[in-house]
Amino acid sequence: MRTTDAELVKGCLAGDHVAWETIVRQFHPRIYNLAYRFTGRFDEAExxxxxxxxxxxxxxxxxxxxxxxxxxxxxxxxxxxxIDHYRKFKIERSQTGSIEVEYEKAEENPARYASPAQALEQRELSERVHRALLRVSEDLREAVILRDLEELTYEEIAEMLKLPMGTVKSRINRGRAELARLLKRESRG
Structure with missing residues (x-):
């Protein structure tokens, strides 16, 4: 049984379909979450x-x-x-005019909440946060998503983005501040 990343990749390169299925099964939730956090749409994320x-x-x-x-x-x-997808999307949007983003509602597990009202409140809060996050500038949003939603370490983010640790921390702090400002503004009306 393959247990290491290197063995899985080696198996895939040798044509082992089970190794590829293992990679997909193991990492699909992580990749899907990343795509969803950036797009806010289930169909587009899939x-x-x-x-x-x-x-x-x-x-x-x-x-x-x-x-x-x-x-x-x-x-x-x-x-x-x-990022490549967003660049293409921005180009398409600029050529066709404004595009209204659709927000699909996530399936909620009602058992997690004491009442339907609590479930509704949680869903509304989640949608507000996601809408606000989509309005944070791309570089700050990316850092916040990788740290707070994908739960990567500062070191992993710095390595992934090829940025100094200080820049990563700064982007995360600025992104969180921008998100808080947007949420506060939205709650005022």
Whole structure:
């Protein structure tokens, strides 16, 4: 049984479909969450996740185990793909005019809350935070998502973004402050 990232990648490169299925099963939630956090849309996040996995599969020969964990490499590939997607989206948006972003509601587990009212409040809060996060500048949003939602360490973020640790910490702090300001402004009306 393959247990290390290097063995899984080696198996994939040798044509072992079980190794690839293991990678997909193990990392799909992480990659999907990354895509969803950046897009705010379930359908778009699923499409991006599929595209990212195709890109990962085609790029497996460039993974170097000595450079870090497979998940960090995959998140970096995913992040770069999402940035490319956003650039294309911005170009399309500028050519077609304003695009209203649709927000789909996540399925909530009602058992997590004491009442339907609490579930509704939580859903509304989650939507407010997500809408505000999408309005934070891209570089700050990316840092906040990687730290607070993807729970990467400062070191992992610095490595992934190829930035000094101080810049990463600054972006996270500025992103959190911007998010708080946007939420405060929205709550005032």
């Amino acid at each position: 499409d991006l996740t599929q595209e990212i996995f195709m890109k990962v599969y085609r790029s497996l020969t460039s993974y170097r185990p000595e450079s870090g964990a497979l998940v960090i490499w995959m998140v970096r590939v995913g992040r770069n793909h999402i």
